[in-house]
């Protein structure tokens with residue numbers, strides 16, 4: 001068993017870097033606070049005798065050698081960057097649970113055949129430098145290195161310059177073939193485990209995501225003198241589209257999701273008919289065919305609704321992640337570990353994107369979810385219990401050992 | 407007949423103060439540009455021999471004496487402040503048409519029995535200092551002087567301080583009983599005259615307005631991991647409300663209007679379910695009973711829609727202007743003047759608020775509309791033809807003379 005107190009202490013120590021008054025963490029990717037967190041993580045890993053490597057996009061790999069050093073490693077990890085109003089657990093739990101696995105093996109003098117390795121992926125959140133999951137995307141070849149190094153934040157700073165500034169543009173070339181399996185422990189970021197009273201979510205896959213920007217253009221006009229019949233109110237189309245996005249997802253339960261998170265009205269004045277509305281659309285589903293069908297329905301709704309309201313419409317894709325079904329062997333290792341440890345568990349699908357989704361395309365992977373309070377994350381009030389985090393860490397240890405072999 | 411070229415020249419000269427690169431005007435109330443425009447207007451009035459008075463809220467009255475100096479004046483006017491992206495005609499036309507009436511009478515040596523007076527009301531637009539129609543509201547006792555002097559702009563400057571800064575906090579006490587009739591010439595700000603091919607709108611009344619802020623609160627959550635059935639998406643309620651506002655107005659044609667001009671999503675991130683939406687509602691109608699019924703339907707829609715989506719709702723009134731039916735004698739004077747001058751005309755209702763609505767509560771009033779291109783105003787592309795403006799000015803002259811008597 002891992003040491004729950006030690007895990008908790010590490011989480012709380014890391015959370016001090018960028019701590020916010022409301023109990024959250026603001027430690028965005030490649031800032032000096034991120035550097036401090038990276039330095040601390042590496043210090044902890046070196047203290048456990050790990051060798052540390054840093055790749056060209058700043059991903060940090062800390063390896064505890066196995067009896068068979070040429071065998072690929074059993075890897076655990078996640079990320080230590082946060083949202084601007086982030087919490088203490090999103091990402092950090094997966095990294096520090098990996099570290100706690102190594103600390104436990106060292107404490108008990110347990111050797112493994114395969115090396116055990118912990119990774120902290122660069123810029124999973126993508127809030128300072130879009131897109132999200134940048135480090136694992138580059139590592140797995142899903143995102144181009146040069147394109148990513150050229151991405152800029154709001155101040156125009158590039159990822160490359162930011163990596164240099166904090167001294168984390170590494171030189172180590174790490175091959176995906178060095179990974180035998182990857183496990184990522186993470187808070188659920190949703191309400192299902194809490195709702196069903198389960199401690200462990202055995203993550204069998206992740207929803208595919210297709211994101212769009214939709215701009216509807218009508219005619220801006222004065223709210224008083226313009227008769228209803230002569231209006232081209234862009235908000236009428238936008239409102240119907242928001243309801244349509246919801247309907248499209250509702251028709252495909254349990255795995256469909258449809259969200260309009262952002263909507264901007266132009267000019268946005270209370271006595272002016274909105275001449276233009278820009279809005280985001282986020283569609284998700286576990287099955288590629290279902291996701292494609294949802295996009296087709298979205299297209300049809302845009303055409304029908306904009307035509308009916310006399311609007312022009314422009315729908316632009318902004319992100320596209322294929323659905324992921326995790327590796328059956330890794331998933332089984334998580335399920336069996338949960339049962340052996342007598343943790344209540346259920347199969348679950350990740351609704352959110354995670355580094356494991358990219359890694360899963362190049363190596364057998366799985367995830368372990370633990371409950372978070374009210375399903376809330378990306379929020380300073382994000383919360384999880386020490387007991388659940390400890391359980392998740394124990395499951396991680398046992399699942400990794402099943403692959404790495406003692 | 408008035409001099410159309412002279413009117414046009416005055417409009418173009420005034421439009422230089424605050425001219426924008428796109429051909430509009432940005433001359434917000436009580437700025438130094440407003441001071442320059444006021445100074446120029448007063449200079450023009452004094453050149454015509456008018457005596458100028460300025461009241462406690464900065465309204466400027468320029469009087470051409472009549473044969474019977476104790477008789478109340480026949481007043482014309484509007485405002486010379488503009489929206490930040492305003493045009494050359496909204497407001498300025500009514501003031502400079504009044505000035506052109508005086509210039510024409512002087513040119514032809516015409517005496518009137520009643521005095522002829524021109525007014526430029528302070529802060530009609532209300533964009534820097536809400537509410538709109540502040541000067542006429544204070545003059546007519548509809549808005550409290552002390553409360554209005556204490557209103558602040560975004561920088562915290564009060565109306566009182568801004569009046570002092572430009573030297574336009576006046577000392578003249580002007581009684582509403584000094585007004586025999588009030589005529590306001592204005593661009594229509596809507597598409598009806600253009601649509602029907604009429605030059606003059608004989609404004610018989612103005613829609614009442616009831617404005618609200620509506621806040622719908624649900625639960626902010628991650629767009630991926632939160633199943634559709636467990637959401638409380640504030641945008642679902644807001645979208646239905648926007649459609650309901652439209653429906654409520656559509657059911658009451660030709661005089662119903664319903665507009666949601668502003669809508670803000672919190673947190674407004676593309677992969678977060680909106681936890682809160684704040685939106686504006688603007689309802690208008692010519693009949694008080696119909697307007698009240700629209701508000702009742704709005705209340706019912708808020709209750710039904712928020713309950714169905716599990717949201718809490720807060721509906722706060724932010725403005726309330728009663729419908730206005732203009733004085734029959736003044737309206738007839740406008741209609742007859744149009745016919746005598748062989749201008750095509752139609753009865754029309756003002757959808758927008760105007761100073762004449764407040765003045766109409768204390769003195770017989772009417773308005774004269776001229777077409778504006780595509781019905782567009784509050785926009786730098788606002789446009790009107792010299793011919794239509796000249797026609798409107800001629801109608802103003804003749805309508806005023808009917809009351810003032812030669």
Ligand SMILES: NC(=O)NCCC(=O)O
Nearest residue numbers: 132351352353354630677
């Ligand atoms: N885990 C996580 O919050 N990923 C962000 C991308 C998304 O799933 O919306």
Ligand SMILES: NC(=O)NCCC(=O)O
Nearest residue numbers: 224271538757758759760
């Ligand atoms: N004339 C005008 O634009 N008034 C502003 C108030 C309104 O009617 O919305």
